[in-house]
Amino acid sequence: MKIGYARVSTTDQNLEPQIDALKEAGVEEENIYREFVSGAKTNRPEWNNCKRALREGDQLIIWKLDRLGRSIIELVTIADELNRRGVHLHSLTDAIDTTTAGGTLIFNVLAAVAQFERDIISERTKAGLKAARARGARGGRPPTLDATQVKLAQKMLEDPTVTMADVARLVGTSESTVRRALRKAEDPKVMAELEKLAKQRRAKAKGKRA
Numbered sequence: 001m002k003i004g005y006a007r008v009s010t011t012d013q014n015l016e017p018q019i020d021a022l023k024e025a026g027v028e029e030e031n032i033y034r035e036f037v038s039g040a041k042t043n044r045p046e047w048n049n050c051k052r053a054l055r056e057g058d059q060l061i062i063w064k065l066d067r068l069g070r071s072i073i074e075l076v077t078i079a080d081e082l083n084r085r086g087v088h089l090h091s092l093t094d095a096i097d098t099t100t101a102g103g104t105l106i107f108n109v110l111a112a113v114a115q116f117e118r119d120i121i122s123e124r125t126k127a128g129l130k131a132a133r134a135r136g137a138r139g140g141r142p143p144t145l146d147a148t149q150v151k152l153a154q155k156m157l158e159d160p161t162v163t164m165a166d167v168a169r170l171v172g173t174s175e176s177t178v179r180r181a182l183r184k185a186e187d188p189k190v191m192a193e194l195e196k197l198a199k200q201r202r203a204k205a206k207g208k209r210a
Contacts, residue, residue: 001058002027005050007035007067018063021092025061043186056086064093145173145181153178154185 004022008015015034022032033050037043047068054060060082062068069075082089083098090097098104145153153167168175 001055002031002061003050003054003058004032004061005035005047005067006032006063007037007044007047009036009038011036018067021063022061025090025092027061054082054085054087059088059090059099061090061092063091065091065096144177144184150181150185153182 002025004019004025004027006015006018006022008018013036015036019032019034023029031053033046033053035044035046037046050060065075068078079089079098088097088099090099096106152170156162156167156170157164164175164178168178
């Protein structure tokens, strides 16, 4: 089955060109998922619905790669997930179709570039942490993090060896400030952490009532 996903950042933008292209590619109207949200947002309800609808052997068709993600790392992560599930990806504008040998080759090249980017981020993160520890100073504590710092924190936390304390030390603030900023950005790692804490509190409260 062909499943389509179309996205624009706001309701003021026109989604119809993408819809028309998806239909022309053979996607039925009822199989097109429409999203009106920025690509920077990690919480995209229609994308989540689209993923749940995809089955092994299906083909996900999009108008352009940037409809799925804002970075090569994000795109390759999504493509890897689809590949593990046996779902093919076809980007109309970028002429990428993983049902073909050429399309698979292009995405393998992108995956190599993404891994290179991860390694560079990891090296810079470790170098920054080492320098911050050597200085032994935190500096001032801003009330929140700016967009660049939030993005840096998210990239750092992609490395499982980096802790929230490491991030706070590098950007010169507290762990609670980092968590608060990531929560506002709806970072999935922090949201999962908060949900786990909430469950623990509910279980504890239930035990007291019993």
